[in-house]
Amino acid sequence: MSRNKIFSTDHKTIGIQFLVSSLIFMGLGGLLAMLMRWQLGWPGSALPWMERMAPQGMPGGIMLPEYYNMLFTMHGSIMIFFGVIPLLVGAFGNYLIPLKIGAPDMAFPRLNMLSFWLLPVSAATVLTGFLAEGGAAAAGWTAYPPLSGTQATMGAGQTFWAAGVIVLGFSSILGAINYIATIVNHRAPGMTFHRMPISIWALFTTAILTLLATPVLAAAMILLLLDRAVGTSFFLPAGMIVDGSALAHAGGQPLLWQHLFWFYSHPAVYIMILPAMGFVSDILPTFARKPLFGYKAIAYAAVAIGAVGFLVWAHHMFQSGMNPALGTSFMIATMVVAVPTGVKVFSWLGTLWRGDIRLATPMLHALGFISMFVIGGLTGIFLGSTPVNMYLHDTYFVVGHLHYVLFGGSLFGAFAGITFWYPKMFGRQMNDRLGRIHFWLTFVFFNSVMFPMFALGMSGMPRRIYDYTQYPALAHLTDINRLMSIAAFCLAASQILFAFNFLWSLAKGKPAGQNPWQATTLEWTTSSPPPHGNFAQTPVVHRGPYEYSVPGAARDWTPQTEEPPRGQG
Amino acid sequence: MGFFPESASSFGGEIDRLFWAIFWITGFFFLLVQAGLLFFVLKYRSRAGRKASYVHGHTGLEVIWTVVPALILLVLTIASQKVWSEIRSPRRMPKDAxxxxxxxxxxxxxxxxxxxxxxxxxxxxxxxxxxxxxxxxxxxxxxxxxxxxxxxxxxxxxxxxxxxxxxxxxxxxxxxxxxxxxxxxxxxxxxxxxxxxxxxxxxxxxxxxxxxxxxxxxxx
Structure with missing residues (x-):
């Protein structure tokens, strides 16, 4: 591979680099989850071969509580920061934006390259924590101080974690600037905002959210680092006594961190779901051979979710000691978000109505997305209700809810997107039969792991608990946890099929041709994979993105570039 | 549905009732969407001679599915606020506690x-x-x-x-x-x-x- 292939400024190469690295990180994050499931299914049982992997965390193969805390912290951090966000935003944003708006490349190709190369730097920094004294960060992916804020309560791994997340923030911001500039300035002639595919609306909204929210996260991380390293007290109040010795900090406020952190991290949830919604909105019309139902409503709903998404952050803090009147206003904003979300779901159903539906792998994942995301969305209403939240907050109900949004939603959306655009990226089709088997196994095992979490939460089982059998009233949950763990191992094993299909099809897949799905948008009007510069000639856009089954047309798809019949101008 | 431990406090019952109200309402929409999804996929599955309808939307339907959920959420918000203020309002904390x-x-x-x-x-x-x-x-x-x-x-x-x-x-x-x-x-x-x-x-x-x-x- 030449130097230009690795340090490439071509948006397609950068997109694929993001894709491959985020899939590898997801594999790693998934393996950490398997270790957790081992401990939850068989608390305190030995995994002898793990002693060699983690002699300090699992002496004799038996997991220590601090190791368990490190596992869920790193699982969440890796999945969110190095998995879902780089996959949905980094990979698809880079790959799709120029191709779908008819541009030869991103507005700032070198900035784009930098945005990718900060990702391995950031990941290496965070993962270095595993080698640090006391292991990697173990204060949860939310890293609430004071636990995360002093050397006395959390070791050097936490410092690496915060430093790495700051680097990642730069990567996100550079990417976001690029997306916004490209979408605003580099659309092909005729590509008005209202002719853009919904995936572009979604990535555009996402870029704005990233640009506005990430600096706040970076600021919070810098303050945390200062508290840890220099002895400032942004988040640390007076009078703390840890392990019998008084700390010298004074004047800080732990809740400040929660406000700053969630001011980023709640919009981040929308950063992780809006692109998936966009892909599904592109894929449904293609496989239902029908225009998207309510195009404008879906596009504006994405913008509305993004806008209101900035006003809901403190619904993570209803029981934090924050003024309860503030809880009321955040509950109202939270309920408001459900409205545009519902509009999207109903519009997708409307797209299927009276369609001509083909169930290829990308469509199965898109349908799976709708089905699973609905559970994630509806369970959010329980948590948004302040009194019900008092019971369910920080229980497994929340863990179930977030996995239905981020796995059931984001990941099924990502699988839909990967299987849909794979032929464009690599010029070959993935095996559809293998793809459908992978979908069904993932769907069944995902639900078998995650759905029981709602029952665990209703039983009052707190999250982030190394050994719930310490609570006699929870000890009866061993059987259900064991079944969930078995399902989790099967879920992980099923992903081998996907990895195999992905790699095997690179060499052996059926050649895809320019437009294997008979789709209408611009990326399908150029070769697969597209050449450097994407289009032989700049495309000219004459119509909306989802013109399927147009009456009187010869075929059931009418590309965006097709000129209108003469006389109807 | 026996997952909840039995309520042992004065407002535990109210929180549970709110939970079950949300459960039935969201349960209805859950079933509606899942059944709709399954029904459409089976009924409109591609077969020879089928052609999809060329429909871009329906304003009436879109207004209904915006307004109806908004009203339901408004009711849930008010019901939640009633309980929340009873539990958390500093003015309503009992004096003889x-x-x-x-x-x-x-x-x-x-x-x-x-x-x-x-x-x-x-x-x-x-x-x-x-x-x-x-x-x-x-x-x-x-x-x-x-x-x-x-x-x-x-x-x-x-x-x-x-x-x-x-x-x-x-x-x-x-x-x-x-x-x-x-x-x-x-x-x-x-x-x-x-x-x-x-x-x-x-x-x-x-x-x-x-x-x-x-x-x-x-x-x-």
Whole structure:
């Protein structure tokens, strides 16, 4: 591979680099989850071969509580920061934006390259924590101080974690600037905002959210680092006594961190779901051979979710000691978000109505997305209700809810997107039969792991608990946890099929041709994979993105570039 | 549906009713979407000769599915607010409540009763570790503090959860309505011993509670 292939400024190469690295990180994050499931299914049982992997965390193969805390912290951090966000935003944003708006490349190709190369730097920094004294960060992916804020309560791994997340923030911001500039300035002639595919609306909204929210996260991380390293007290109040010795900090406020952190991290949830919604909105019309139902409503709903998404952050803090009147206003904003979300779901159903539906792998994942995301969305209403939240907050109900949004939603959306655009990226089709088997196994095992979490939460089982059998009233949950763990191992094993299909099809897949799905948008009007510069000639856009089954047309798809019949101008 | 532990506090029943109201409403939309999805996929599955309709939307339908969920959410918000204000509004905290202070630390609950003088931090205070006793049917006002990191006071049977934040005093009140023993669980990650930060609430008849206070003071 030449130097230009690795340090490439071509948006397609950068997109694929993001894709491959985020899939590898997801594999790693998934393996950490398997270790957790081992401990939850068989608390305190030995995994002898793990002693060699983690002699300090699992002496004799038996997991220590601090190791368990490190596992869920790193699982969440890796999945969110190095998995879902780089996959949905980094990979698809880079790959799709120029191709779908008819541009030869991103507005700032070198900035784009930098945005990718900060990702391995950031990941290496965070993962270095595993080698640090006391292991990697173990204060949860939310890293609430004071636990995360002093050397006395959390070791050097936490410092690496915060430093790495700051680097990642730069990567996100550079990417976001690029997306916004490209979408605003580099659309092909005729590509008005209202002719853009919904995936572009979604990535555009996402870029704005990233640009506005990430600096706040970076600021919070810098303050945390200062508290840890220099002895400032942004988040640390007076009078703390840890392990019998008084700390010298004074004047800080732990809740400040929660406000700053969630001011980023709640919009981040929308950063992780809006692109998936966009892909599904592109894929449904293609496989239902029908225009998207309510195009404008879906596009504006994405913008509305993004806008209101900035006003809901403190619904993570209803029981934090924050003024309860503030809880009321955040509950109202939270309920408001459900409205545009519902509009999207109903519009997708409307797209299927009276369609001509083909169930290829990308469509199965898109349908799976709708089905699973609905559970994630509806369970959010329980948590948004302040009194019900008092019971369910920080229980497994929340863990179930977030996995239905981020796995059931984001990941099924990502699988839909990967299987849909794979032929464009690599010029070959993935095996559809293998793809459908992978979908069904993932769907069944995902639900078998995650759905029981709602029952665990209703039983009052707190999250982030190394050994719930310490609570006699929870000890009866061993059987259900064991079944969930078995399902989790099967879920992980099923992903081998996907990895195999992905790699095997690179060499052996059926050649895809320019437009294997008979789709209408611009990326399908150029070769697969597209050449450097994407289009032989700049495309000219004459119509909306989802013109399927147009009456009187010869075929059931009418590309965006097709000129209108003469006389109807 | 027997997952919930039986409610043992005055407003536990109200929270449960709110939960089940949301359950049935969201359950209806859950079934509606899943059934619609399945029905459309089966009914409009591609076969020879089928052609999809060229439809871009329907304003009437779109207004309905915006307005109806908005109204339902409005009702849920109002119902939630009613309970929330009853539980959390400082003005509605009962005046005659028994006052208890809980000081959380890694990884224990330090419990303090004001004693006969009704004031904290005086020599007649009664203190215990991890053992909270409360009289039945009398409101209890728990003031939460923390020595080190954030903890969360969670009694599932009472449907009560409140974080204990260093540097702040947070308050939560409830009225235990059932005799018995219940677990206090820490619900906010507080370090390596988080999982074993367990306390116990014992709800007793008033006379037994008074006797326990005297006995505990004598054993101090």
């Amino acid at each position: 028994l006052h208890v202070e809980v000081l959380a630390e890694q990884f224990a609950w330090n419990i303090r009763y004001p004693g006969p003088d009704q004031r904290m931090e005086t020599p007649d205070d009664i203190t215990t570790i991890n053992e909270l006793h409360l009289p039945v049917n009398r409101p209890a006002l728990v003031s939460l503090k923390s020595k080190d990191v954030i903890h969360s006071f969670f009694v599932a049977d009472f449907r009560v959860k409140q974080d204990a934040v260093p540097g702040l005093t947070t308050q939560v009140w409830f009225t235990p309505t059932k005799l018995g023993q219940y677990e206090i669980r820490c619900a906010e990650l507080c370090g390596l011993g988080h999982y074993r930060m367990r306390g116990q609430v014992t709800v007793q008849p008033r006379r037994d509670f008074e006797a326990w206070l005297v006995e505990t003071k004598a054993n101090e």
